[in-house]
Amino acid sequence: MSTEHDPLAAATVEAVQGGHVTVAGLGVSGSSAARALRRLGARVTVVDGGDSESHRSRASELEADGVSVRLGDAESLPADTDLIVTSPGWKPQSPLFAAAEAAGVPVWGDVELAWRLRGTASGKTGTPAPWLAVTGTNGKTTTVQMLSAILGAAGLRAPAVGNIGTPLIDVVLADDPPDVLAVELSSYQLHWAPSLRAHSAAVLNLAPDHLDWHGSMEAYAADKGRAYEGNQVACVYNCADPATEQLVRQADVVEGCRAIGFTLGSPGPSELGVVDGILVDRAFVEDRHKQAQELAEITDITPAAPHNIANALAAAALARAYGVPAAAVRDGLRAFRPDAHRIAHVADVEGVAYVDDSKATNTHATQASLAAYDSIVWIAGGLAKGATFDELVRASAPRLRAAVLIGADRQLIHEALTRHAPDVPVVDLARTDTGAMAAAVHEAARLARHGDTVLMAPACASMDMFVNYNARGDAFTEAVRSLTADRAHDAE
Known part of the structure; x- marks a missing residue:
């Protein structure tokens, strides 16, 4: 939606005081935005289509803070609305936004609100903390956390915020704001943030995802x-993914802003890469045509899987763009440990490694996970979200010892295996209850040989069987530990 006639285009504390802001969504970001706007003096109405007990409980908490809440109707525009602030997941085609457009009411996302109100806490003046932004189909959270760790190793207060879970509006309005922000941004958030102008940004990769929301790969x-629009210092792109470089070429940036590539190979000028197991910088050195700066060793990265090395290079590029010394890159990467369920080694049982990558909820992430191991018994399946699996199976077939399939859409993966890996044994578990994971682990253990990796990288969402990918990963971990206990008991 155009912001050309946006009456709050230069939003400050004064601009929202007395205005009527409608917040779309009663989730974490919506509730945070509602409370922040209320503190700034706005009249706030939150709308949400749900009307469950949990909705009513959250509504009561907001109403105690002076926020009006309307449940069960997310389509009609509240009277006298001056601005809508939407939670990220609301589709652009929502009737509420159509009504807003007809009434000439601007729509901002939570990131747009945070961007426009940054630096206004308690009447503070001065330059707001710059944003180092990370987006991409996969690897965003890990990269942002790595970046935060590197910046922290340089002595900077630099929390990982945004789509990672900490609402940006709370951070930018804090009385004691950070030095710099490591910001994870989803495609949803970016859609609703036309004014964002980061210090530097990275797009890690691009693969089909959320196309039901965006409408097409081109729109996605x-x-x-x-994320690249208006960048001041560096647009970081993936040399192995030409689509990310093309986005840099299309971006309107500040004069002097540089395109910085990262690669798992030997880097050229204006790139970061890997030489003989060393992460090397040929971008932020005095003479990038003749000089290179060692940053860290691959062994400093946990886990040192190829896609995670790429994440580390992207994080290092953003940190170096901000002026961080090489030693801080090394120290930050050494200190970093990924969140649970991200290519996490659970146990070794009788010479077989068991690895939990429940966070691999799409084919792009799963292909990166499969590429990290040589001989795999693959546990996969769940909700496909419209995905196809031919390319994934075709690329990964030489690494597959066997496959164990679970979940509602397992047949789609089975069909791809039949077409592109017909010699790979497949166990199709025709069940979608949570106990299926224990059965899958036992089947995988039966199929695995010494030196293999049993990898749970589902390539699908989890909600057909589990509350979320964390619960799915926990079920896998519990099943592996039970297997370990059973084998130990048998050995007694």
Whole structure:
């Protein structure tokens, strides 16, 4: 939606005081935005289509803070609305936004609100903390956390915020704001943040995802590319993914802003890469045509899987763009440990490694996970979200010892295996209860040989069987530990 006639285009504390802001969504970001706007003096109405007990409980908490809440109707525009602030997941085609457009009411996302109100806490003046932004189909959270660790190793207060879970509005309005922000941005958030102008940004990769929300791959890529708009110092792209470089070429940036590539190979000028197991910088050195700066060793990265090395290079590029010394890159990467369920080694049982990558909820992430191991018994399946699996199976077939399939859409993966890996044994567990994971682990253990990896990288969402990917990963971990206990008991 255009912001050309946006009456709050230069939003400050004064601009929202007395205005009527409608917040779309009663989740974490919506509730945070509602409370922040109320503190700033706005009249706030939150709308949400739900009307469950949990909705009513959250509504009561907001109403105690002076926020009006309307449940069960997320389509009609409240009277006298001056501005809508939407939670990230609301689709652009929502009737509420159509009504807003007809009434000439601007729509901002939670990131747009945070961007426009940054630096206004308690009447503070001065330059707001710059944003180092990370987006991409996969690897965002890990990269942002790595970046935060590197910046922290340089002595900077630099929390990982945004789509990672900490609402940006709370951070930018804090009385004691950070020095710099490591910001994870989803395609949803970027769609609703036309004013964002980061210090530097990285688009890690692009693969089909959330196309039901965006409508097309082109629209999805365009929203990801918003991260580069107005960049001041560096646009970081993936040399192995030409689509990310194309987004840099299309971006309107500040004069002097540089395109910085990262690669798992030997880097050229204006790139970061890997030489003989060393992460090397040929971008932020005095003479990038003749000089290179060692940053860290691959062994400093946990886990040192190829896609995670790429994440580390992207984080290092953003940190170096901000002026961080090489030693801080090394120290930050050494200190970093990924969140649970991200290619996490659970146990070794009788010479077989068991690895939990429940966070691999799409084919792009799963292909990166499969590429990290040589001989795999693959546990996969769940909700496909419209994905196809031919390319994934075709690329990964030489690494597959066997496959164990679970979940509602397992047949789609089975069919791809039949077409592209017909010699790979497949166990199809025709069940979608949570106990299926224990059965899958036992089947995988039966199929695995000494030196293999049993990898749970589902390539699908989890909600057909589990509350979320964390619960799915926990079920896998519990099943592996039970297997370990059973084998130990048998050995007694």
